[in-house]
């Protein structure tokens with residue numbers, strides 16, 4: 487973050503510490519208003535983390551025991567975990583090799599009679615094929631929900647991600663595009679009933695202090711996180727624009743190589759810049775590490791291969807997920823990374839490949 491912003495974040499943190507109000511105060515209230523305005527959503531309810539945001543969204547959509555929820559086989563485990571936490575069963579769908587996102591044709595093929603919803607994930611900063619996915623949901627009477635943990639601020643057909651489903655869930659984990667200074671999450675919706683349900687559930691099933699309608703969760707964003715996120719939200723478009731510029735530089739530098747990189751898509755906000763390597767991924771990763779370049783493998787094991795899901799879903803083959811899991815590598819990308827740093831990573835990658 488630019489140094490001026492760092493100062494503003496520090497000042498905000500100190501202001502909250504001095505205020506002595508740490509939970510359910512003005513910072514959270516203002517953050518929810520500002521974030522709803524930024525995302526173009528009618529209601530925004532903050533919570534403790536992105537996993538809780540998914541759980542709350544699933545509950546508010548009426549998903550529970552006996553239901554099946556279609557989701558991608560290629561995502562962070564929390565997506566499927568949230569489905570299991572509400573008592574439902576994840577049904578895993580293969581992805582499109584160019585986007586890492588759910589393949590709409592595979593989605594339609596995977597529907598069972600128990601499927602009640604689709605939990606679409608917008609992976610690595612790229613919105614999924616929402617028009618096609620929404621059309622599948624409409625044809626089959628499925629509720630659409632969005633896992634936007636990796637796409638805060640991205641738009642699809644000029645609307646912010648998170649507004650396409652009945653509810654959208656976000657994470658403020660520090661590495662996210664809008665990253666906090668600890669954990670944090672958010673649910674957005676334009677449905678009043680869903681919003682009321684989420685708000686009640688995240689505060690022990692209570693809409694009025696000490697009166698509880700149902701058993702819920704203690705899942706709240708702290709004042710200090712909300713305050714610091716308010717400062718960062720003001721700079722988010724600038725951060726996302728920087729990520730897009732870095733991606734453009736990577737593309738130019740890698741264009742005559744065997745490395746497959748993400749297409750230039752207007753809507754991509756590059757939470758990750760994930761390339762697909764022809765072979766030797768682990769050796770290349772090690773070599774880059776030896777030059778001080780940290781890369782990451784998101785994700786080495788698709789969900790259909792995770793032990794935690796073995797007893798909770800019918801295990802299917804997901805050839806595209808499995809292929810990409812073996813060959814992908816995420817290169818460094820973050821606001822304030824310089825052109826020289828991108829050049830250095832690209833040069834070393836080209837040498838290693």
Ligand SMILES: Cc1ncc(COP(=O)(O)O)c(C=O)c1O
Pocket residue numbers: 535536537538561562564565607633635636656657658659669670671
């Ligand atoms: C796609 C996806 N869904 C859900 C989550 C869960 O968010 P959190 O870590 O804030 O619980 C993450 C975070 O890593 C994620 O990447």
